[in-house]
Amino acid sequence: MLTQEEDVDAHALRRQGWTISAIARHLGRDRQTIRDYLNGKTVPGERRQAPDAFVPFLDYCRQRMADDPHLWATTLFDEVRELGYQGGYSTFTRALRRFEVRPHCEPCHGAKGRDVAVITHPPGEEIQFDWLELPTPPEQWGVGEHAHLLVGALSHSGRWRAQLAEREDFPHLVQALDQVVRKLGGTARRWRFDRMSTVCYPSSGQVTAAFAAVAKYYGVGVDICPPRRGNRKGVVEKMNHSAAQRWWRTVPDGLTVEQAQSGVDKLAARMDERRRTVTGAKVTVGELAAGEALLDIPALPFPAEMTVERMVTPQGLVQFEGNFYSVPPGLPGAKVRVVHRLGEDFLNIATISRAVIARHRKAVRGAGQTIRDAGHVVALERKVLESFSDRAPCKSKVRRPPSEAALAEAERLRGRQVTGSTAERVVIDLSHYAAVADRLRTVPPPKEEENKE
Template sequence: MLTLEEDVDAHALRRQGWTISAIARHLGRDRQTIRDYLSGTRVPGQRREAPDAFVPFVEYCRRRLADDPHLWATTLFDEVRELGYQGGYSTFTRGLRRHEVRPHCEPCHATKGRDVAVIAHPPGEEIQFDWLELPTPPGEWGVGEHAHLLVGALAHSGRWRAVLAECEDFPHLVQALDAVVRKLGGTARRWRFDRMATVCYPSSGQVTAAFAPVAKYYGVGVDICPPRRGNRKGVVEKANHSEAQRWWRTVPDGLSVEQAQSGVDKLAARMDERRRTVDGVKVTVAELAAAEPLLELPLRPFAAELAVERTVTPQGLVSFEGNFYSVPPGLPGVRVRVVHRLGEDVLSISTAGRAVIARHRRAPRGAGQTVRDAGHVVALERKVLESFSDRAPCKSKVRRPPSEAALDEAERLRDRQATGSTAERVVIDLSHYAAVADRLRSVPAPKEENKE
């Protein structure tokens, strides 16, 4: 490539009558290069672009992506490699973007490339809630394919707190909501949700009759996001990303639910140290959250009835929220129901037929306590003692030959085998064959009938 100065010199020397070979020797360039610049085929300051190896495959890629707009680029790359494409993967994806081969998908690009309005969030105005489903939880949790984390974030300051729940039904939602707002130190004036079925009717966005008393109890309004508009609750969505990448990816196997809850609480406290700039003043998220005017919470949670199924252990215990509660003996392996009304200090354990078999004082969640009823302890000890015997254990190193009765029975079996008392007699002596042959020789021939 010639510089602008070299291009000027080449044109000047050419006008002075120099040959192309002389100009090439003078500038130290190739003759074909000088010829291209003098003819205008090449322009100084611009490199000659190499032929685009992607161009022959543009139409094929366009047709494939028209059939399947969400086809992975790696899959399409494997296909064009088999068709003779020699470039690398990064060159291939760059060609897809440059030629705009992939068609536009409106649901997937609802906010991409558009003007985005800035939504004002006054202090203490809104809390955004969202369920975060986390895949492949530890098997000891017994929650299935996903763990369930309810996240609540103050829209103004960005402070968030999260609570693990066993499932996403209505009682667990109410329990998790109460726990989140208490961790935040109060509640904002409005709660924002996406279209979860436990809060509203997904088709219309209207609040359900079951959730309306909950909002009245805490004195808040309820806002429902438009469908497929995740940006409307972007504060909690960003918190979800932090929890999934900074906490959930590092949760090891064998960790209990209570230990995992402690881990997410520590992460939330660290995230309060994030810095923000408000009106030119640098503050932290914790300082912003402390200045938010939050509403006071009721003394007790909303009285929703929480019911879960558990299996009785061989020790006559039932696990619930990090504690163990006793049941009467004789029920190991039986499925029972633990029923707890939120806000009350007692819980009950019933059978599948709803017959209450135990009632206990509820221990603090995750305390690791074992709550036993005195009557259950006595009954269990009596049951265990009844199964024991005061006789001395049998000795294993003794000599006990077969008895006379056993020997007689063995002899009878041998005789039975020798006499062939089975359905088909077994011949073991050839003399039997000779006797049968003699009898056949003495049998007279059958008489022939007279023919008329």
């Protein structure tokens, strides 16, 4: 391939009367190459493109995709290979994308491949909420395969806060919502959710009666996203991604729930320093959020009743929200239920059958305190002392023959074997059978007796 300079020189020398062979020797190129450039068959700076092996199969692929828009590319690749296609699979899929062979399917592409409107969010108008499932939490958390993080983001400024929860049921949702809005410093006038079953009926999008009471308590309106329109709450979705990648991905195994909560709180506060351009001026997310007029929230959370199952430790303690509470002795390893109504100062510990066995004043969440009832302490000490012994352990290598009582019991068992059942007491005397047999041999046959008469 000739450069632009070589192409210019070749054309100039040709106009001066040079032969193609002389020009080829002068430039150090092949004569056919010089001839192609002089004839305009080849353009300088552009390599000759080999024929696209996919083009002959383009119409067939378009027809197959029109018949079945969800046809796997691997299946279509197998078909064109049988028809003579020689390229590789990666080249084939690249050609499918280049020629846009697969038609657009609106139900399967919520936002991809279609126009997206820019949604304006007035200050203080909306908070977007969403659950983020966190896989493989530390085993000592005792939450199973997933931990749960409720993320709430102000749609206007992008400030977000989050709260870890044990489950995604209604009481935990209410508790996490209350914690998030308190961390944000207030609530917006409307809350936006996707179709989570604790907020609305997923099939219709109508708010449930239970959550309607929560919305009335906080004085807010509720907006439900249309089905399969996750981009409608794109602010909180982006925050979910940030929390998962910048915080959860680096959480070590030895971290407690309270330490992990502190970590996500620090990340959210640090992200308030992100820069935004508003009407040509550079501001931070924190400055934007400070200008949002948020509504005041009630002093206490909505009084939803929370019930969680726990296992009693050998010390007679039950763990709840980073604190330990005592129960009566004699229950190590037993499952109990901790019942707490949000906003109240006390909690109850009950058996699985709902019998209350302890009542304590609730400590501050994550304080690491141990709350013991005085009666439980005394009863536990008494139980431990009763089972305590100061005797030395018994020796194993000693001679201890059976006692008199044991020997008497053994004799009783032997007599029971002799006179046990009725069948065991029957004695068969074969002499009786022998006497009967002798009598039968001396009795004459019936025919002989008739002849004598």
